[in-house]
Amino acid sequence: MIMNVTDANKYLYHYTPAAKAIEYILKSRTLRLSPYTCTNDPKERKGWLFDFGTNEGRDLGRYNQDEYSGWLSGEFKSKTLMTCLTRDSGPLTGNHLFDIFKRGFCKPRMWAQYADNHKGVCLVFDREQLQQRIDAQVAPKFPVMSGPVDYVDRGIVRNISEDQQYTINVDVLETEGKEAYLLRHLHTHYKRLFFEKMTDWKDESEWRWVTFSESAEPIDVKFGSALVGLVFGDDISPEHRKQIFALNSNKGMYHEGLKWKNCSPWYDWSWKQKLG
Template structure:
């Protein structure tokens, strides 16, 4: 549970039961995220030669780009390893406790926000195996993986909303959209405001047609199932059985908090 290549997905008890029973995890469209920078309208504009032609003949493309990117970009989010510099000595944190401040599953605020106020579940994955499954499941070239970058001022996102007129005039709207995503996928999917930096987010992204729902098999990549401190104790046996049925080698834990410090315990 303390390896650097582990990534974690927080969810509710109900969703965790569905995921483990189905042995697959759902992607969600970008428009459904809780970040207003991603879910609210993006105001695209034209640049370069041919702006008059684009405004007269392709003005609807401005909204088409916005709607297509946000509704057809399917996202799967995880909390990753905290690789920031931490002054453990000044905080009097002994060496055997230090990794608790780096792993993705020991984040109290994440449990509060995404783990249903500590009543939910954190699913722990091997990132490399997750990526292997991701690549083999989705054959399209329009897929991306990586950690999210955090900035105070998203200047490059402003530039990413400028559409080269020659791309639309020469190649048409659909091809121009593909070119736009290829060039600015980092700004669209892997760039967030600094307020979110403590999430240390890692993402899988797939571009689909017409908002198609997609799932990723998890049997080979699932390494741990951790229930929150307020997870219903009468459901321990059920979640334990589902976890083992999904992957017999998966580790199962209960996460307690003692004076604000996280501590793992065997689930049963």
């Protein structure tokens, strides 16, 4: 998990408060796909405004923008679930002395923002194993999309010929109906709609899984052996650490800690151990 890691695509990381890890994630051994609108990004929380387009000269004046935007945005956002993790930033040399600044578990701002200001933990998942678990448990019911988030700043003025993700094609809508149009628009534009954020977020190096469900009800995925390790925050309490060790006993997981010395993060080797 630390030493001799050269594959920047092998692991994914999930920052969380210690209490949440203990009460929900580690006790149930599940990772939750939550409603898309529960994020802290306005692009994802707020409704989208769509315009209309036609290649067949249809009357666009008969379409109410607020009504159809509310319908399409509402359908997407009320039924989309996702889970977000962080990647390593390659290339990795395999030398932990130099690679520490590129590792997904060593992002001070994310420890502060998502892991209770360094009092939480960072869960370490094997990406391929987690993909297999999600595919097995979710994909038979709902479409699953996964991949890295692209970070792009896009102005308010769109290039209509290229930027179609916020345009409703009324030719297809009238021919196929609303239900079929939803899925067609989703499959055509899911990368721009669900896998793109402003460059201000780029240091999160996000990887996400997204599924288009039947409702906003979360889906809990049993991750099994896909959880390969856990990193303790610098200020985690001894009690939380003790509880986590107990929950992970005999699970074959590595446990590490981070601490800060002057301006530099480093590994707290005093807590290094593999349980089970």
